[in-house]
Amino acid sequence: MNASVLRNAKLDEAELRALKSEIEDFNWDYGDVLDGNRLGEWPNFFTEDAFYRIRSRENADADMPVGLVHCEGRPMMVDRVFALMHTEMFEPRYYRHVIGTARVLDVTAQGVISARANYALYETILDQDTRLMQAGQYVDEFVRAGGRLLLKRRECIYDSTIVHTALIYPV
């Protein structure tokens, strides 16, 4: 990895590699919580004021703000989890995230880390073939709080224009 891609970072090569590895571990845990259906833990990956959105690439390219899911702040994420666990009716299913390697793009003087990772999300429903629900990219901003990374912003930009039936869980 070439440290010169970072506009503001004062990180050397070893620090950058360590950061990339830390983000990849974060993403693995993130996928594991969702795939393991431990939904209640999902908001813990975010800061209190974090922004989370699942938006089509078509909207992102056109600079249109509409997303399938739009959460301003962790309380909205907690409410989403609560609704999914207690009020929503849907067919049982498995999710499987396959998250690619992370790329650190920038670290600001304030410590905001911009990073990206591609993902594929597969869904398996009883009596049906496993199918690809989304091919997309996480466009992230991390901050460090209490020594650990937290998402200040995660946007899931999905290529797969047509959503099959319903997207139940967070991505």
Added chain:
Amino acid sequence: MEYRWPEQGLQAVPDWIYTSPDILERELDLIFRGRTWNYVGLEAEVPKPGDFKRSYIGDVTVVVSRADDGSIHVFENRCVHRGAEFCRKSSGHGKEFVCPYHQWTYSLKGDLIGVPFRRGSGKKGGLPPEFKLEENGLKKLKVTTRRGVIFASYCDEIESLEEYLGPEILGEFDATFDGRKLKILGHYRNRIPGNWKMYHENLKDPYHATLLHSYLVSFNLMIAGQKSAMLADKSGRHGSMCSAKGDIEGKVDTSQMRAYRTDMRLQDARIVDFIPEFKSPWSVTMLTIWPNLIVQREMNTLGTRQIVPRGPDAFELNWTMFGFEGDDEEMTRHRLRQGNLMGPAGFLGLEDNEAIKFVQDGLHRSTGEIGNLVLGGTEEGSADHLVTESAIRAMYRHYRDVMGL
């Protein structure tokens, strides 16, 4: 197979209207390409001359284009030469349309204006003299607009949109499209593994609202007993499901709603805030405009949904979410936050999609032959209460008439 409607009349629906490819072909021909106004887009999606978007009428792809004089045109996305679907972008801007295969060129109004080597090459080949460009434009449709909403029809003799909708539905349409200029906030698309008519039925079925959608009940958005209405036009094909948040008539019976719990609280209740902005007694209206448009006014989250049949067992929805010019940043964000209620990941939307899938699965994987529409007895059309299927029966009276069933 002979298609004969069950003897119970409108209190029963035969499975084959949802599963038969023959029936779908008849629907595409007699309904979508028949005497109907089909929604194709919003004027705000093609604001300037040269702007275009791809759209659908039934399963036919069409192009919606704004010409230099500002007029809007809708034509089939099929080159008259070899039939190529020439417009491949979901939207864009240009001076003309060129089919990439042999570069036959069409104006923004759909007229054929150029054919390469028309006179041949070296006095050989080329178009025969009797082939007239002006007689070979794209297949054009009749177009009308109202309050920024664009409709097209294959039927040249069709009545005006206003007559087509009828006064009740026109009133609800105008309440949402209230004259303010629309601002597009984005699109999304989804596919539902069910028959397209089930989407109309679901929004003409106020009975399901408080039973399927626990979210509505849990967070006090809608409960049986609250002021509500199911409107239908005289023909029975269009409808509007209406309710008024917080306007409770009498004592509410929540004993039969599985999810009514008083311990549920949202941490961020902004999602269910209603900011009054419409001249309407209703905080929610879901308009079903036959055959392919839903207009969502779920408090402050607004959108159109275009229904595109994909065989008898599936359909797609093309959603366009909008606000109004003049919305400040906070109002736009409020609409976006409230958007979490709807769509394929929305608290209400995802359940409707799942339920429709379950019905389609049930029809295919069982030995039954009919579904029952018995709520509210034989009453048809509008109703001032929720526990009825009167609007679905009215829709099927119209449907049977058009389909000759």
